[in-house]
Every structure is written in structure tokens, then in C-alpha cells.
Amino acid sequence: MTATALRSEGAKHWVLVDCAEGTQHRLLRTRLSPVSLRAIFITHLHGDHCYGLPGLLASAGMLGRTEPMTIVGPPPLRGMIECIMQASQLTLPYPIVWVALEDLPHVEVLPDMRVRATALSHRIACYGYSFTEATVERRLDIGKLRAGGIPSGPAWGEIQQGRDVLLPDGRAVTAGDYLLAPRRPRKLIIAGDNDRPALLAQEAASADLLVHEATYTEEVLRKVGPGPQHSSAAMVARMAQEAGVPNLILTHFSPRYQDRAEDKDHGGAPGLDDIEREARAHYTGTLALARDLAGYALARDGSLRALP
Amino acid sequence: MTATALRSEGAKHWVLVDCAEGTQHRLLRTRLSPVSLRAIFITHLHGDHCYGLPGLLASAGMLGRTEPMTIVGPPPLRGMIECIMQASQLTLPYPIVWVALEDLPHVEVLPDMRVRATALSHRIACYGYSFTEATVERRLDIGKLRAGGIPSGPAWGEIQQGRDVLLPDGRAVTAGDYLLAPRRPRKLIIAGDNDRPALLAQEAASADLLVHEATYTEEVLRKVGPGPQHSSAAMVARMAQEAGVPNLILTHFSPRYQDRAEDKDHGGAPGLDDIEREARAHYTGTLALARDLAGYALARDGSLRALP
Known part of the structure; x- marks a missing residue:
């Protein structure tokens, strides 16, 4: 039975890839809550990869979730889930955002990661x-900053944010000139x-x-x-x-x-x-x-x- | 999460009432196998009573079950399960016998129990x-048998089976005359x-x-x-x-x-x-x-x- 959670270090939100039966019960043994689950990606519709999805959606609702939930998967997934929701009269207090697989290259489904199928x-x-x-942290080229006589302080912070700076002495500093090549x-x-x-x-x-x-x-x-x-x-x-x-x-x-x-x-x-x-x-x-x-x-x- | 198993004493087959998510996993901790499950009765279609059904059906198939499985439940259940089976391309090596709730009084769904909704x-x-x-065991009225001079042996066995007997001495014995009132x-x-x-x-x-x-x-x-x-x-x-x-x-x-x-x-x-x-x-x-x-x-x- 398959389900894999993925979370950026320190992030509150997380994503799930596949959701076999019992996934919501296993989550009770982790620090991951269905309330902060941002998106679910289903690899394929065999039961051992998706039969836990209706229960997880229902439980997220019971927990009072209101944030939208993004779901990505092969096309029959949406019809299957909507069929189950209708038969079991499951109404959710949050919207589901369905993303078709073919739209994945054109949609930013996650703020912190680029996703491709x-x-x-x-x-x-x-x-x-x-x-x-999606983004890597900027790293200051400290040696070059010192060599250029740019005093440490607010200016360095601005440069690390990628913003150009006008120094008190009137010099204009282009941020990119003082950043190391990103990892x-x-x-x-x-x-x-x-x-x-x-x-x-x-x-x-x-x-x-x-x-x-x-x-x-x-x-x-x-x-x-x-x-x-x-x-x-x-x-x-x-x-x-x-x-x-x-x-x-x-x-x-x-x-x-x-x-x-x-x-x-x-x-x-x-x-x-x-x-x-x-x-x-x-x-x-x-x-x-x-x-x-x-x-x-x-x-x-x-x-x-x-x-x- | 709800699921209740019911089994006649000593029987191999058993039945299940409701099948919440995770029921098939809990069954692994019992002596009850999906292979010998005769029938499933669903009380209603809320997820905490039926979301484990598709997985249980799939696992029974993986275990090589060939006997028909009877399923009884509110009408939208059949459509929901068939929708899931189609989307997840689940084919079972055994037939499902769907029994509509209104047909329950007219169908003998179980050999050992009469079921009503x-x-x-x-x-x-x-x-x-x-x-x-469905049946209670017949109990011999031993005192009456002895008083009637009916010798213990094969005749008693026949009478307990409810069958009339012709004794070696030519007397015809009506089984019902020598049985106690059933419990x-x-x-x-x-x-x-x-x-x-x-x-x-x-x-x-x-x-x-x-x-x-x-x-x-x-x-x-x-x-x-x-x-x-x-x-x-x-x-x-x-x-x-x-x-x-x-x-x-x-x-x-x-x-x-x-x-x-x-x-x-x-x-x-x-x-x-x-x-x-x-x-x-x-x-x-x-x-x-x-x-x-x-x-x-x-x-x-x-x-x-x-x-x-």
C-alpha cells in the first residue's frame, strides 16, 4: 500500500504522492495533518495507490479544513471521487482544485516546488x-562585497534579497554583481x-x-x-x-x-x-x-x- | 470507523456488516479471511461505514477467491462500487451478487440466517x-422414546433428522411425535x-x-x-x-x-x-x-x- 509525503524543510504545508487505503490512519502516527496538506498527486488509479483518498478528503473536512486542496492525477480520478462523494453525500468545507495532468507544465500547483509528470x-x-x-537561497559574495568597500548592514540584506541598492555615498550597486552562483x-x-x-x-x-x-x-x-x-x-x-x-x-x-x-x-x-x-x-x-x-x-x- | 463480523459457531463462512476504511487491514489481525466472507451488508453510505469496501473486494480477488460475494446495501452503493471498479480497472475473479434492500424479504441471502432490514x-x-x-437443532424426547420402546440406534438418528422411521417390528414412527419443542x-x-x-x-x-x-x-x-x-x-x-x-x-x-x-x-x-x-x-x-x-x-x- 503506497503513500509518500513530501515537505520542504521547515514548511507547514506538505504534499502527498498516492493515497492507499489506510493512509489517513497512518498519518495519525506522524506530525502531518490533513489540514495542512496542500496537494495530492496520484500516480495511477490502482486501488493500492488511491483507495484511501475519499476517506482522507472526508477527514480533512471533519477537521475543519477550509484551504483549497489541489489534486492531480489521471483523468478518471476526478469522476471516481465525484461519484463517491455523491453516493456517500460527502460535502467538504473546502474546495478541491482539480489539475489535469496535461496542464501540469502550465500551472504552478505548489509555491515551493515545480512539478512535472x-x-x-x-x-x-x-x-x-x-x-x-522553485527557488534556491541567494548567497552573498562576501569577499567581493568587502573588496568593493560595501559596508555590512542593511545594504547586504537588500542585496541578498536580490534588490539593487543606492549606497549613502551615492554609488548604485547591482545585486547580481555581489551574489555567488546559485546552487x-x-x-x-x-x-x-x-x-x-x-x-x-x-x-x-x-x-x-x-x-x-x-x-x-x-x-x-x-x-x-x-x-x-x-x-x-x-x-x-x-x-x-x-x-x-x-x-x-x-x-x-x-x-x-x-x-x-x-x-x-x-x-x-x-x-x-x-x-x-x-x-x-x-x-x-x-x-x-x-x-x-x-x-x-x-x-x-x-x-x-x-x-x- | 465501523465494521462488524458475524459468524455462526463453527462455520467457515462469515458475514460483514459495514466496511469502513482499513477493515481489510484489521482482518489480518483476526482468523477471518476475505476468501470465506459470504456476504457484506452496508447500513448506509457514509464513508466511515463503507469506504473500505473496494479494497476488501480487491484483496479477496488477489487472494484467489472464486465464490460469489453477496452485497446488500442502499441503492447508490452498487453504482458507487461499479464506478470505482471501472476507474481503477478492478476486475474480480468472482461474481458479485447484488441484492436490493427491498428484495431482502424474498431472497435467502444466507443459508444459516434469515436477514431483514x-x-x-x-x-x-x-x-x-x-x-x-434459519434452523435450530432438533432435540430428541429421550424419555418418550424409551417409554415408547423405540430402541436407541439408527432410528434415533433418523428421528433427530426429522425423518419418519419404519421400525424392524413393523411400527411406523412419526418423527415429530418424539422431538422436544424447539428452542x-x-x-x-x-x-x-x-x-x-x-x-x-x-x-x-x-x-x-x-x-x-x-x-x-x-x-x-x-x-x-x-x-x-x-x-x-x-x-x-x-x-x-x-x-x-x-x-x-x-x-x-x-x-x-x-x-x-x-x-x-x-x-x-x-x-x-x-x-x-x-x-x-x-x-x-x-x-x-x-x-x-x-x-x-x-x-x-x-x-x-x-x-x-
Whole structure:
């Protein structure tokens, strides 16, 4: 069951990618409230990615939310939710702003992140969402300011805000001349179910983090066959390696893979460590396997660390 | 969030009344499998009573269920589920048998229980379902058999099955003559949300057990006002007392009522013990407050006991 929360450091608002059944109950075990959820992105309409959406919308209403909620997803999503709302006579005290996938490049759905969707390959229309920081902080070139004799104080603050300044001595200062080259904005991709990781290669080439399903190991994928249209750990790891993505989080594991950290004694059944081992054989970056309620911080330098 | 499972003692199959979000996950903590679920009865279409249905249907399919699943509920339910199944491209490996509420008196939806629906009073069309044992075991009148000189052995077995017997000595025995009067079939009612308990008075008069919401105490109900159309503990307890129902399980408590057994130190906030105290002031039968995953057995003598 899939749901991933994304929040800019220090921000009150957050966004959700996919909303499986029970997401609202899991949220009770986090500090994330449906009241401050700004937008929901649905990768595809299979039940294990969206059946929790009506309940989450209802609970946000019960909690007295009034801010608009933006929802982005494949076109049948809106009809499905409106059908459920009508049958269950669910009226919300806040508006839903529906954003069609094809409008995503032209709409600023989030104030702090630019969002794009990439079509994937699955049994139903499915997408990966990439989130890129909309703005990066300006950094003063202190050495140049001192060399130019620009006194520290209010002028420096103005320059850091990107505003040109007229100094008391009459000199006009262009802010851009005294700012360091900005760092690259952080970018991450949260992908839906997908049996062709290469579809994300172009987006991934400039990403700091890829979150992608690895439902099977290669061995199990061969047994199961291509019907379910999922990826193996090796397939995703190879693509991430080739694209040069420094951080990779695998998720959406088949329930046949037991968590050996919790249950070491289960005979020859495959374990999550098999998924991890297979991925590591093809990927040299920072690798993590998603767990329920686990959190990660993507630092400004592009490094990923697990939150306690 | 509401879902109640009902199973005849020793039966493999079971039925479900209401299916809130997360019901399929709670089932993982019981011995009840979606594969052996015979029928689902939905009292009304508010989300906290039915948003778990699509996921449960999908999971039953994933588990390879092939037996038909009967679903009974207010008319918009079928359209809602079919809309969700279409949008999420959910195909099930088993048929759904939809039973319209008005057809319930004419359809034997369960082999072991007779089911009836009673219209309740809520903000949306809502029903209480009563379940009555379809058959009770025949009991031999041993004294009369011995007095009649009917030898124990295969003949007694036939008579207990209700079949007339021709004895080796040529006598014809009518089974009914040697059976005790049958006990009253057990009957229980599982009601949906309802602000007029008296609507169930007639059904309850012959019931051994009533499961009914008691969302508030009287004090809180007065503050909240009649808008939500829920019952207080006192309202339900009084009706159950007047109808002579020997067992009452209250459920669907407002989240404002804290469980003091788990958290004794929460100042003046109302507790579930307030609900219980109010009910006991008006009801002298066996009373229980429903808890997540709690189970009860209704014995043949009509007594209720909590399962461990």
C-alpha cells in the first residue's frame, strides 16, 4: 500500500504522492495533518495507490479544513471521487482544485516546488512526478562585497534579497554583481508502478533522488512473467546507475519478501535483503529500501540521510 | 470507523456488516479471511461505514477467491462500487451478487440466517439488519422414546433428522411425535447510525442482542444538537430496556470520549465510562461497549459472553 509525503524543510504545508487505503490512519502516527496538506498527486488509479483518498478528503473536512486542496492525477480520478462523494453525500468545507495532468507544465500547483509528470509503462495509465525546488537561497559574495568597500548592514540584506541598492555615498550597486552562483535546485522523482525504468532516464539525469518500485527480484520476475508490469530491483538499479542519480529509494515490494530484520527465521522464503543485494550489485549510490513511516532528508548538498 | 463480523459457531463462512476504511487491514489481525466472507451488508453510505469496501473486494480477488460475494446495501452503493471498479480497472475473479434492500424479504441471502432490514433515521438512508437463525437443532424426547420402546440406534438418528422411521417390528414412527419443542432461534440486530432507536422497538422485542450506536452522552448530545442525527447512550438504553432486549452492545462513540482504561490521566475530558454509566442508569440487561477487535459469543440460551 503506497503513500509518500513530501515537505520542504521547515514548511507547514506538505504534499502527498498516492493515497492507499489506510493512509489517513497512518498519518495519525506522524506530525502531518490533513489540514495542512496542500496537494495530492496520484500516480495511477490502482486501488493500492488511491483507495484511501475519499476517506482522507472526508477527514480533512471533519477537521475543519477550509484551504483549497489541489489534486492531480489521471483523468478518471476526478469522476471516481465525484461519484463517491455523491453516493456517500460527502460535502467538504473546502474546495478541491482539480489539475489535469496535461496542464501540469502550465500551472504552478505548489509555491515551493515545480512539478512535472512523466508517463510510465503499467497496466493502467501511470505517471512519475518530479519535484524541483522553485527557488534556491541567494548567497552573498562576501569577499567581493568587502573588496568593493560595501559596508555590512542593511545594504547586504537588500542585496541578498536580490534588490539593487543606492549606497549613502551615492554609488548604485547591482545585486547580481555581489551574489555567488546559485546552487543547483534539488530535484526528486516519485514514480508510480512501472516496468520500463528507462522512461525516467532523462528526468533522472538531473535528479538528486529517485523513489521507484522494485516489486520483485529478477528471479521472481522471471517466474511471475511480464503480466503485472512491475520492475525488478536490478532493472531500476541499472537505470539509476546509468542516469547518475546519487540517491535511490526502492519501494512497493511484493508481500512475498519477508523483512528478515524483524523475522530472521523463515526458512528459504525470499527476504527484503534479497531485493537490497540485487540492487547493490548494479548501483553504487546511496540506496534505501522504503519502510512504513520511514523518513528521509535530502540535504542542500544533495545527500540523503534517514531521519530518526 | 465501523465494521462488524458475524459468524455462526463453527462455520467457515462469515458475514460483514459495514466496511469502513482499513477493515481489510484489521482482518489480518483476526482468523477471518476475505476468501470465506459470504456476504457484506452496508447500513448506509457514509464513508466511515463503507469506504473500505473496494479494497476488501480487491484483496479477496488477489487472494484467489472464486465464490460469489453477496452485497446488500442502499441503492447508490452498487453504482458507487461499479464506478470505482471501472476507474481503477478492478476486475474480480468472482461474481458479485447484488441484492436490493427491498428484495431482502424474498431472497435467502444466507443459508444459516434469515436477514431483514429496518429503515432508521439518519442524515442519509440508513438501515438496521436483523439476523435470525434459519434452523435450530432438533432435540430428541429421550424419555418418550424409551417409554415408547423405540430402541436407541439408527432410528434415533433418523428421528433427530426429522425423518419418519419404519421400525424392524413393523411400527411406523412419526418423527415429530418424539422431538422436544424447539428452542427459540437466536436473533440479533446490527443497526446503522440512527437518532430514533424506537424505530427498532418491534424488531428488538424478539431479539437476543442489539448492537447500536451511542455516539454521545445526553450532555454532549444537547451541546452538539440534533444535526448529526445520532443517539445518546440513554436513548438507546431506554429503548432496549422497554423492548426487553437481554443483551446490548453500544458502539460508534464520538472520538471525544477517551478510553480511561488506557489513559487514566486526561483531566476533565469525557470518557467511555461516562457512556457506560449513562447506559447502565437506564438498562438492566447485559451491557458491553464495543472495542476494536473485541468478540462476543451469543449462546443458545441467549446469554452473551466476551470472547478472550
